[in-house]
Amino acid sequence: MYNILVCDDETDIVSALKIYLEAENYNVFCAYNGKEAVEIVKNEQIHLVIMDIMMPVLDGITAMSKIRLLSNIPVILLTAKSEDTDKVLGLNVGADDYVTKPFNPVELLARVRSQLRRFFSLGSAPKQSDNVLNVGSITLDDKTKIVTVEGENVNLTPTEYEILKLLMQSPGEVFSLKRIYSEVWNEMVIGSESTVAVHIRHLREKIEINPAEPRYLKVVWAKGYKIEVGGNS
Amino acid sequence: MKKKNLKNSTPFKIFAFVSSFVLLCITVISIAAAAFMVEFDFYTRPLDALKSSANRRLAQEISYELADHYENYISDLKNLASFESKVSELNTSANWRYTIKGDESFSNYKGEEAFNYNFYQQVYVYGDDSQNVSGEFKGYDITIHVLKNKKATDQFSFCEKIIGILYSLRFSIYVVFLLSISLFAVCIAFLIISAGYKKQDDEIKLDFFDKIPTDIFTALLFVVGFLNYIVILISLEISAALLIMSIPVLAFIDYTSIALYIKNIVIKTRLESFISDLFVVRFFKWLFSPVIRFVKRENSNRRTVIIGLSVGLVLFLLISVDFENGNYLPKLILAGITAIIAFSYFIVRNNKMAELVDTSEKIKNGYFQSTVNTSRLYGEMYTLGCNLNRINDGMKIAVSDKTKSERFKTELITNVSHDLKTPLTSIINYTDLLSELNLEDDRAKEYIKVLSRQSQRLKKLTEDLIEASKASTGNIKINFEKIDVVELVNQSLGEFAENLENVHLTPILKTTSQSIFINADGKRLYRVFENLFCNIVKYSQEGTRVYIAVEERQDRVYISFKNISRDMIVVTENELTERFVRGDSSRNTEGSGLGLSIAKSLTELQEGDFKIRCDGDLFEALLIFKRL
Numbered sequence: 038m039y040n041i042l043v044c045d046d047e048t049d050i051v052s053a054l055k056i057y058l059e060a061e062n063y064n065v066f067c068a069y070n071g072k073e074a075v076e077i078v079k080n081e082q083i084h085l086v087i088m089d090i091m092m093p094v095l096d097g098i099t100a101m102s103k104i105r106l107l108s109n110i111p112v113i114l115l116t117a118k119s120e121d122t123d124k125v126l127g128l129n130v131g132a133d134d135y136v137t138k139p140f141n142p143v144e145l146l147a148r149v150r151s152q153l154r155r156f157f158s159l160g161s162a163p164k165q166s167d168n169v170l171n172v173g174s175i176t177l178d179d180k181t182k183i184v185t186v187e188g189e190n191v192n193l194t195p196t197e198y199e200i201l202k203l204l205m206q207s208p209g210e211v212f213s214l215k216r217i218y219s220e221v222w223n224e225m226v227i228g229s230e231s232t233v234a235v236h237i238r239h240l241r242e243k244i245e246i247n248p249a250e251p252r253y254l255k256v257v258w259a260k261g262y263k264i265e266v267g268g269n270s
Numbered sequence: 271m272k273k274k275n276l277k278n279s280t281p282f283k284i285f286a287f288v289s290s291f292v293l294l295c296i297t298v299i300s301i302a303a304a305a306f307m308v309e310f311d312f313y314t315r316p317l318d319a320l321k322s323s324a325n326r327r328l329a330q331e332i333s334y335e336l337a338d339h340y341e342n343y344i345s346d347l348k349n350l351a352s353f354e355s356k357v358s359e360l361n362t363s364a365n366w367r368y369t370i371k372g373d374e375s376f377s378n379y380k381g382e383e384a385f386n387y388n389f390y391q392q393v394y395v396y397g398d399d400s401q402n403v404s405g406e407f408k409g410y411d412i413t414i415h416v417l418k419n420k421k422a423t424d425q426f427s428f429c430e431k432i433i434g435i436l437y438s439l440r441f442s443i444y445v446v447f448l449l450s451i452s453l454f455a456v457c458i459a460f461l462i463i464s465a466g467y468k469k470q471d472d473e474i475k476l477d478f479f480d481k482i483p484t485d486i487f488t489a490l491l492f493v494v495g496f497l498n499y500i501v502i503l504i505s506l507e508i509s510a511a512l513l514i515m516s517i518p519v520l521a522f523i524d525y526t527s528i529a530l531y532i533k534n535i536v537i538k539t540r541l542e543s544f545i546s547d548l549f550v551v552r553f554f555k556w557l558f559s560p561v562i563r564f565v566k567r568e569n570s571n572r573r574t575v576i577i578g579l580s581v582g583l584v585l586f587l588l589i590s591v592d593f594e595n596g597n598y599l600p601k602l603i604l605a606g607i608t609a610i611i612a613f614s615y616f617i618v619r620n621n622k623m624a625e626l627v628d629t630s631e632k633i634k635n636g637y638f639q640s641t642v643n644t645s646r647l648y649g650e651m652y653t654l655g656c657n658l659n660r661i662n663d664g665m666k667i668a669v670s671d672k673t674k675s676e677r678f679k680t681e682l683i684t685n686v687s688h689d690l691k692t693p694l695t696s697i698i699n700y701t702d703l704l705s706e707l708n709l710e711d712d713r714a715k716e717y718i719k720v721l722s723r724q725s726q727r728l729k730k731l732t733e734d735l736i737e738a739s740k741a742s743t744g745n746i747k748i749n750f751e752k753i754d755v756v757e758l759v760n761q762s763l764g765e766f767a768e769n770l771e772n773v774h775l776t777p778i779l780k781t782t783s784q785s786i787f788i789n790a791d792g793k794r795l796y797r798v799f800e801n802l803f804c805n806i807v808k809y810s811q812e813g814t815r816v817y818i819a820v821e822e823r824q825d826r827v828y829i830s831f832k833n834i835s836r837d838m839i840v841v842t843e844n845e846l847t848e849r850f851v852r853g854d855s856s857r858n859t860e861g862s863g864l865g866l867s868i869a870k871s872l873t874e875l876q877e878g879d880f881k882i883r884c885d886g887d888l889f890e891a892l893l894i895f896k897r898l
Contacts, residue, residue: 053696117691118688213754214761215757231777236764237764238765259753259754259792259796
């Protein structure tokens with residue numbers, strides 16, 4: 038049973054989140070400004086914080102830096118600002134994830150689950166072995182052909198599996214459609230690049246919480262695709 | 271590095287300049303000395319012979335004076351006292367003695383060891399006119415004894431010393447000459463190379479002397495030469511000493527002026543402004559600039575002027591040339607002057623008018639900084655200039671107001687959209703919660719679906735609204751880089767494969783080559799493609815084909831998306847890219863009506879052209895970029 042702190046000056050949003058989180062069997066604490074949130078983190082055993090940025094008394098960014106002085110529990114920022122610069126600022130001051138309003142409840146719950154699992158279950162680095170590739174919390178075992186994301190098995194088609202393996206072999210490197218095609222299909226057929234793009238879109242849907250804002254399999258528009266941990270898309 | 275420092279150091283330049291002057295003097299003196307020595311056989315005769323001939327010359331000078339005194343003595347009734355005082359005045363130094371042998375003999379020679387130089391002189395002695403006795407010539411000898419042991423400093427010892435020095439230097443003088451002339455050349459070379467460079471920077475700086483036009487400077491040089499001449503004449507009148515003193519001063523002044531003159535020419539040549547800086551050229555430019563401007567300018571009413579000119583010429587000929595009278599020259603001149611004044615006025619007026627036209631043209635094109643200078647305008651042209659300025663000011667204010675209000679609008683839209691998002695979050699969340707409740711009434715479920723769909727639409731609308739306002743005001747940072755359009759089209763096709771399939775659309779891609787590069791922002795260009803694909807999915811007739819083409823033509827890349835519209839397109843092509851305009855007037859389908867507006871703004875921010883074409887039901891979006 039995890040304790041989750043929800044902090045937003047809009048009571049309706051706090052209540053809605055409380056309903057969602059309690060339905061998933063989390064214990065929810067509520068705060069309505071940054072100061073209250075810091076107090077609760079100080080006094081209670083909190084496992085994860087969901088917090089708005091624009092709040093009265095103490096704003097989310099300041100509150101977050103105060104919470105970071107007390108603990109390094111996961112913090113998910115929740116805000117109406119959707120600019121890239123806002124996201125970068127939030128992540129730079131120590132947030133673990135960032136969700137923009139209006140949010141999809143299912144996505145938010147998935148992110149909460151992911152952060153808790155990362156922090157409490159997968160804290161230590163996974164064991165290395167010859168046939169296992171690791172990028173962040175994605176694990177690909179070439180022997181058993183099993184792919185897990187944050188400990189959960191993912192079912193991939195053979196093509197998707199080959200593409201993922203190719204990308205994971207050199208994390209951070211950008212692969213163009215032509216290159217992926219020639220390496221996975223072992224032949225050069227011009228005009229079939231969009232087929233590869235379709236496979237990658239499916240792959241992204243399977244391993245990402247929100248395929249539109251991927252955390253691992255990133256699209257470099259007009260250049261290709263890459264697998265990478267952290268950073269901003 | 272050191273050379274550069276020297277080049278910019280003013281004290282060093284002054285040092286070089288003064289040295290060059292001194293070296294030049296040494297060179298001249300050495301040349302003179304060498305010439306002197308060649309003339310007097312220094313290189314063929316021994317030192318003693320040289321000294322002896324010098325002594326002889328000096329002795330001769332003395333003998334002439336002695337002869338003068340002796341003649342006076344004879345004609346002055348043999349006034350011995352006067353003769354002796356004059357001779358003793360002459361014979362101040364102890365280095366020589368004399369002997370005169372005539373009617374009477376005089377001598378102060380006491381038999382010392384000496385070189386003797388004999389001179390024979392004649393004197394005409396007048397006879398007594400009253401007794402008709404004519405005069406006669408009487409000869410006498412003068413011997414000058416120059417002592418071998420010089421006792422005092424006089425012309426003989428001085429001369430011997432000089433000859434001794436010159437003789438000892440007779441070969442080394444050439445070394446001195448070569449050395450001084452080469453050092454002089456080095457100094458001059460340095461001065462020429464470094465001319466115009468001042469401290470700290472490598473730019474050529476002009477001082478007062480460099481700004482003088484070269485022809486004016488030439489004239490000034492002549493003035494300096496003339497002044498020299500006058501100074502020398504005056505000094506000659508006053509005394510020889512003054513002349514000797516004034517010569518080095520004059521030489522230095524002349525040398526400085528010539529050096530400055532050369533520097534002037536060097537710098538002007540270096541700046542390639544030698545000819546254009548000439549006073550004559552400047553003067554003629556100034557004189558003819560109105561004419562040149564008039565001739566150069568296109569679109570001026572040149573034809574009117576030419577007609578005016580020809581009519582004037584004909585009139586001028588008719589009026590002025592009175593051949594019968596014969597005396598037509600004054601009339602001709604008068605008429606010519608009148609014509610020139612009239613033409614000048616005409617041309618100047620025409621140029622001012624042209625200026626007004628130019629300014630109005632600039633204002634028309636949006637350069638609101640340009641104003642008319644009304645200080646040189648008169649009459650109705652002054653009014654026109656003032657009015658133009660006033661209109662310009664009004665435009666300036668209007669444009670800045672427009673920009674301000676545009677920015678204000680963007681801020682307002684962004685803020686309102688942010689504020690809309692918070693209540694919207696609650697609406698979406700509670701609608702979602704409501705849908706999970708066990709409602710018995712089927713109508714309630716239906717209503718919840720409507721709520722859910724419309725709140726999602728509202729969400730999309732607020733997001734698009736922010737983006738549209740930012741894109742249309744250029745409030746977005748574009749990261750330009752070399753990108754492959756073919757890759758991007760393929761990626762987009764991958765993203766939209768299912769959406770297209772769902773409405774049974776078949777995409778067909780045609781490219782002129784495998785990779786086509788342009789300069790754009792991949793992320794933003796994808797937003798453009800995304801909006802276009804969204805429109806295609808939303809508005810295409812089901813089961814048709816979608817043609818996507820990426821073509822290189824000359825230096826441009828054309829990216830076109832063609833699809834068949836499901837409904838009749840009732841709005842014009844231009845209206846489609848306006849904000850909130852949609853192909854269907856009912857506004858029933860999802861979408862904000864901002865997609866094409868955003869696509870157009872983003873394309874233009876990436877320096878591309880965005881065009882929409884409708885031909886019946888065929889809808890085409892065309893993006894044009896510069897090819898890399």
